[in-house]
Amino acid sequence: MPGSRPDPSVPRADARAERLTAYLRKEATALGFCELAITGADADPDVRTRLEQFVALERHGSMDWLADTLDRRVDPQTLWPDVRSVIMLAMNYGPDTDPLSNLDRKSNASVSVYARNRDYHDIVKGRLKQLASKLVSRAGGDVKVFVDTAPVMEKPLAQSAGLGWIGKHTNLVSRRHGSWLFLGSIFTTVNLIPDAPDTDHCGSCRACLDACPTGAFPAPYQIDARRCISYLTIENKGPVPHQFRRAMGNRIYGCDDCLAACPWNKYAHAAREAKLVARDDLVSPxxxxxxxxxxxxxxxxxxxxxxxxxxxxxxxxxxxxxxxxxxxxxxxxxxxxxxxxxxxxxxxxxxxxxxxxxxxxxxxxxxxxxxxxxxxxxxxxxxxxxxxxxxxxxx
Structure with a gap:
């Protein structure tokens, strides 16, 4: 039968890893993930440097956990010494209408697109656990699953795995899904074949930078969280600083302006395959x-x-x-x-x-x-x- 024998040019261990990856991709799709890719567990020195600079400039604001967990955050093997491979997964949450159209309805609220669904931490983590269980059943080993509440640098890992690249707005951008992606990871002791990293495709575009209402980007690929409306409305525990109140407009939870401005969104589509639990009462309440x-x-x-x-x-x-x-x-x-x-x-x-x-x-x-x-x-x-x-x- 065609395809029933392994390719003799591929080492047997690699052939098994390829079959395992193909199996995981199929199962991930069934669970509502749009992409799966693999990277190694080695620390990236550039990630440490960038995070250290971000913290040194106090651009993390009151998010002290970024400084407190820096060592674990920049090195997967410091977080878990036994990890050998990191499986990165993306789930598309792209909207089916322009989220910025709500900004003109001044007596109505604008809620960030991701928050118009059931909490993605619960959704993504639950499905990661299902996929991790399938991995253990097929290949053995140990696993740990993480969504963004853990000290994991999902975006650099996703870029290293080839899911996309970190755009000038400091979020992950995909040529297939634009900027609308939830990320999650499965750390495993199983040795898997890493995928090729993605490269930057922003070019000379600065649409995301120009779209920011509060000027939260000191330079391309840099963000000052203290000026970001998402930070101001979510992480900030005190009064909103006066200089940002007018710029907030009717944004009561998060901000989608830089994400929505990304030209790569033209290749994105509404997130129906992700099976998200949408809240229509949060579209423009x-x-x-x-x-x-x-x-x-x-x-x-x-x-x-x-x-x-x-x-x-x-x-x-x-x-x-x-x-x-x-x-x-x-x-x-x-x-x-x-x-x-x-x-x-x-x-x-x-x-x-x-x-x-x-x-x-x-x-x-x-x-x-x-x-x-x-x-x-x-x-x-x-x-x-x-x-x-x-x-x-x-x-």
Whole structure:
């Protein structure tokens, strides 16, 4: 039978590894992954250098774990000494409509595309475990699976495996899937044949850099997280710095601008094969849907969603910034109600939102009613809001 005998020009061990890889690719496709590729477990000195520079410049902001786990993060064998091969997998989450069209609906919220589905950590990790189990059943050995909560540099590993390249926006870009990819990895003690790494195909394009609302890219292939809307709305635990509030627009969780601008997205397609659990109620929800949310309502609405991880207070902070940018007087009452919220983070954002939607006289009346706040950040918001020119007092 044709194909039933191994090619004598291929060493037997390599032939077995090739068959195993072909099997894994088939099973990965069935699980909703769009790409599988393999790289070795050797550390890349360039990755260490880049991460060390990023941390030294404090561009990681409050994400202290990046510095704390640096050694494990840049070397797979430091994370797990027994690893011999790293299987990198990509899952397409490309949208079927332009995600930036939501930015024109100022009284509605814009939620990052990835967060309009059930939490990808759960989805990807569950399917990685299924594939890893199939690998062990077929080849033996030990495995560990990782999604991006672990100290693993998925993007450099994905580039090394040939899934794509790290673009000027510091995200992975694929010629077949554009910039819309979830990444996961399977570390294994099984020796597999590495794939060829990909090379950079950005050329002279700078569409992603020019699209950033806050100028978060100091240079191509570099990002300052402290200026990134995704960081500001998700990782940042304090008030949103004033200089970025206007630029946030109605983005209440994450930002897709640099990803959506990538020209390679023309080869991407909607993520139907990934079998993601989509949330239609997060495509362009009215801001009013969220302004009255207490903690139980927030937890119930965002059950199974990545949004739940930031908590109700940070979420409402983001919603209030969006409300302040809406120019919609119909939102004033809902924002005013939050000036008395128990959380200082919410109170401060509410003061700013109302100050953007009303005038100084109205703010003075509210201040008299509210009295002096116990929180220093909230008091600072009141001082700024009571300035006669508060509408344009953005530093």
């Amino acid at each position: 009215p801001l009013t849907d969220f302004l009255a949310m207490d903690d139980p309502a927030f937890r119930a609405f965002f059950s199974g969603s990545p949004v739940k991880r930031i908590g109700r207070d940070r979420f409402l902070r983001n919603v209030l910034v969006a409300a302040g940018n809406s120019a919609d007087p119909a939102l004033v009452a809902a924002c005013e109600a939050l000036i008395d919220d128990a959380a200082p983070l919410v109170r401060g954002a509410a003061v700013w939102a109302v100050s953007q939607l009303t005038d100084a006289a109205h703010m003075a009346r509210l201040a008299a009613r509210a009295g002096e706040d116990a929180d220093a950040d909230v008091r600072a918001e009141w001082r700024r809001a009571l300035c006669a020119d508060h509408q344009t007092a953005q530093p």
